[in-house]
Amino acid sequence: MEDSQKKIARRIDDYYFGGSGGERTLRENRKALDSLRLIPRAFQGRLECDTTTNLGGVLLPLPIAVAPMAYLSLLAAGGEETMARSAAKAGISFILSTRSAIALEKVAETFNANRRPITTSKATAALFFQLYLMKDRQLTFAYIDRAKEAGFDGFVLTVDAPYIFPRRRDRANGFVVPEKMVRGNLPHDFVPTPQKPEATLLPTQLLGRSAAAFDDALVQEAVIDPDIVAEVARACSPMPLVVKGVMAPQDIAMAGALASGAIVSNHGARQLDGAITAVDAMALFSESHLERPRSLWMDGAVSFGSDLIRAVALGCDGALVGKAFARALRRGGEAELKKAISLIKEEFQVAMALVGAQSIGEITRAVLYFG
Numbered sequence: 068m069e070d071s072q073k074k075i076a077r078r079i080d081d082y083y084f085g086g087s088g089g090e091r092t093l094r095e096n097r098k099a100l101d102s103l104r105l106i107p108r109a110f111q112g113r114l115e116c117d118t119t120t121n122l123g124g125v126l127l128p129l130p131i132a133v134a135p136m137a138y139l140s141l142l143a144a145g146g147e148e149t150m151a152r153s154a155a156k157a158g159i160s161f162i163l164s165t166r167s168a169i170a171l172e173k174v175a176e177t178f179n180a181n182r183r184p185i186t187t188s189k190a191t192a193a194l195f196f197q198l199y200l201m202k203d204r205q206l207t208f209a210y211i212d213r214a215k216e217a218g219f220d221g222f223v224l225t226v227d228a229p230y231i232f233p234r235r236r237d238r239a240n241g242f243v244v245p246e247k248m249v250r251g252n253l254p255h256d257f258v259p260t261p262q263k264p265e266a267t268l269l270p271t272q273l274l275g276r277s278a279a280a281f282d283d284a285l286v287q288e289a290v291i292d293p294d295i296v297a298e299v300a301r302a303c304s305p306m307p308l309v310v311k312g313v314m315a316p317q318d319i320a321m322a323g324a325l326a327s328g329a330i331v332s333n334h335g336a337r338q339l340d341g342a343i344t345a346v347d348a349m350a351l352f353s354e355s356h357l358e359r360p361r362s363l364w365m366d367g368a369v370s371f372g373s374d375l376i377r378a379v380a381l382g383c384d385g386a387l388v389g390k391a392f393a394r395a396l397r398r399g400g401e402a403e404l405k406k407a408i409s410l411i412k413e414e415f416q417v418a419m420a421l422v423g424a425q426s427i428g429e430i431t432r433a434v435l436y437f438g
């Protein structure tokens with residue numbers, strides 16, 4: 068019994084913290100951040116810095132957001148709500164994945180009940196909903212309506228996962244998200260009709276049961292074309308849409324042209340194995356002299372407050388934190404998460420003062436040493 072519990076725990080760890088293929092990108096993500104060293108300044112740092120920034124135009128008190136991650140409840144019971152509550156209290160924004168064990172309405176209620184102004188700015192943390200372009204497009208649009216109604220501040224559209232790169236650990240373990248893990252965002256009013264044959268992927272049997280069919284329906288099956296992104300952006304309006312998972316300079320610029328912002332990401336090393344890192348992608352983008360999206364974020368191995376300085380110095384408005392917060396949740400639920408969030412915030416604020424920046428705009432490439 069003990070052994071089988073351990074085995075399940077290890078499989079969940081492999082799913083959550085492993086990477087795709089040979090895990091080269093997983094290693095490179097951390098290395099790339101480490102390669103950027105910071106130049107301390109002696110005569111200008113003050114601890115009372117203005118840390119206000121924006122995600123897709125929504126004003127935020129801090130340049131940190133929790134990355135959308137599937138089924139946080141695999142790590143701790145009620146994981147999505149714990150993450151929402153801890154983030155909101157600390158002024159950290161949260162992007163809820165479509166793949167959530169708890170319904171988006173409930174997560175929004177928890178987040179909104181706990182958000183409050185942080186630091187000297189009046190801004191509070193924001194709550195975004197992460198969308199996929201699903202096989203049945205109407206389902207994507209239905210999520211937009213639900214999230215608007217529920218009190219979300221904006222949307223993130225993930226464009227780097229039209230196909231899922233095999234994960235060797237999961238294959239070896241025979242891991243799939245367990246059937247008993249509740250698909251909290253399952254559309255409860257969905258009824259297939261003859262006019263929508265693809266809806267047969269989501270028959271009423273799904274209500275509380277066939278999780279695998281829901282997972283299958285989440286994955287889209289065609290190349291994501293710019294017109295559909297523009298259509299999704301229009302449906303999200305007046306709320307912002309931020310496109311997540313762009314790396315090539317042309318794609319970053321295209322995301323900026325189609326939506327309110329872009330997130331440079333290799334999906335936490337879970338998609339193309341051997342992909343460049345967000346650090347590389349930001350360097351390529353700045354060399355390209357293409358037009359910068361109005362809001363630009365990155366992610367991948369961001370774990371320390373000083374990593375946020377690196378991201379901003381590379382030209383971002385902020386960075387998402389994925390596995391580092393997931394690890395804290397896994398380690399000790401709300402208590403550990405609270406500690407991890409407060410530590411990264413403190414590190415960030417002190418690092419900002421030590422590089423001599425008094426606002427996010429003052430964290431420039433001049434704080435980086437590439438030698």
Ligand SMILES: Cc1cc2nc3c(=O)[nH]c(=O)nc-3n(C[C@H](O)[C@H](O)[C@H](O)COP(=O)(O)O)c2cc1C
Nearest residue numbers: 083134135136137164225334335366367368389390
């Ligand atoms: C277990 C896991 C599940 C994820 N699920 C999603 C998801 O549902 N949607 C999405 O856009 N990104 C997803 N991501 C990617 C994250 O949003 C983010 O890009 C990545 O984790 C950042 O890298 P880091 O984990 O090294 O910080 C997931 C990442 C992990 C680790």
